[in-house]
Amino acid sequence: MESAAGRTQRALAVWLVIAQLLQIVAAQDLQVDFYGGTCPSAEKIVRDAVEAAVAKDHGNAPGLIRLHFHDCFVRGCDASVLLDGPKSEKVASPNFSLRGFEVVDAAKAELEKQCPGIVSCADILAFAARDSIELTGGKRWEVPAGRRDGNVSINAEAEAMLPSPQLNVQQLTDSFTRKGLSQSDMITLSGAHTIGRIHCSTVVARLYPETDPSLDEDLAVQLKTLCPQVGGSSSSTFNLDPTTPELFDNMYYSNLFSGKGVLQSDQILFESWSTKLPTMFNVLSTTSFTSSFADSMLTMSQIEVKTGSEGEIRRNCRAVNPVVEAPSPL
Template sequence: MPDMPMPTMTDRAMRSRRCTQGCDASVLLNATGGSEAEKDAAPNLTLRGFGFIDRIKALLEKECPGVVSCADIVALAARDSVGVIGGPFWSVPTGRRDGTVSIKQEALDQIPAPTMNFTQLLQSFQNKSLNLADLVWLSGAHTIGISQCNSFSERLYNFTGRGGPDDADPSLDPLYAAKLRLKCKTLTDNTTIVEMDPGSFRTFDLSYYRGVLKRRGLFQSDAALITDAASKADILSVINAPPEVFFQVFAGSMVKMGAIEVKTGSEGEIRKHCALVNKH
């Protein structure tokens, strides 16, 4: 596969999951002073593309130093990476400024867990001023991206606590669970990588939702989408409509998500390097 890191970086970012202190590119910051940063938190360990963002930033700094923030670069790159793999285009409002704080614990506290049920998921989105529709449509970003086995292995081996392959999540299609166990051979596997949308993870399409309806969502949080009547109805309505309908609602939720608690004016800064706070 050619080097296309940004879809992986944006798969869960497109679900509002990265904006712990607002959409201020704090996830790009390296750890400093012995304190771990957001990128060191377990939900972020499969993120790639940091070097890609750095290359974009270096080119922009050469042409127009101190003008384009890392936060805007991430928002624009997310949009363009979706377009490259067949998804929609949307206008990205710019003018964000970069945050100067990145704390591992905040990522752990604020990024919705893959084990969440529907009520927990919806509350997490509402905490960021997003609604049910945003939850459903931004979840569609799972049509791209990857996950480590330990994000879902309890669904395969230890769902009720008894342990073993007979203790699987009953909401997971048994054939899909068997295929996952061939890849994730132990409960504690934290190195093996699995596609979130098997067979289609390089294409932005509706196959994620079709998988969820067949009980083949990778995470419990994916399966949760069809436990709520309104959420399931929304999915069915889009599945039965032309792809352009999903593209339109997804793009609208992306614009809304990209405005979460942004820093503007004199807030934050425009970093010279996306992994480092400016020296003052």
């Protein structure tokens, strides 16, 4: 007869094997053309939605790129940033100006019509970021897919994980290292600030009470006109790249050389990398910048992904799937 202790040990061993098997299933790698067999038009549907949205409002391109970044840095690339809720990531202060949610909704609605329950919201974000970069002049890359959607979204986690523009170089580097990204990835990915906008509420700390001396004088005057210390609107916006604001090129870096980087963290990074990281000068050639950018995006888009049997495929990107009650036995 097996003792109670023996039975417990055996049950534990069986459970460990099951847990390991589950882990193996969950750790399946992402794959290029993941939806080839189940929803062959998935990437085209997303692309069409992004193209239509960017044609209507160019700001959707930077919006979608940033959405993917803010998603991946909190609980991995699992679309947690898309979940609605009074305490979800969306309401965290670094997310106050996120945009592009409606574009994801439009893509998802079409995907649910053509291939219900197949394509994750997390993959839509990864495809849409890639398409936005290509549509604005950057380099295209193949996006490995198979991410599953998470069902937790907590504003405090977004506050803790997303880098603030007021951090110093070490803190900025730490926030990327925590996510498995190198300093070189950080500097390259910050090149995304070659398109998009910044709000007065973000920039005023560089203007008042003292003007940040590293700001170009003419740019400081323009910023002060748009964002006066008293009576201005915190919702007014300014182009992050005042030179070629709608083009995904490497002007962001050239701007920094002439004090025309609007974001404080970019200026801080520049002061460090331009002297201490000579290898980063490769970003000063457009071709090598766009290639390095694609490589670093590929790394970022695989942060802590859920695969296999983890998470779920949300039917609506803004809400977790309703729990389906099992039919009660007769």
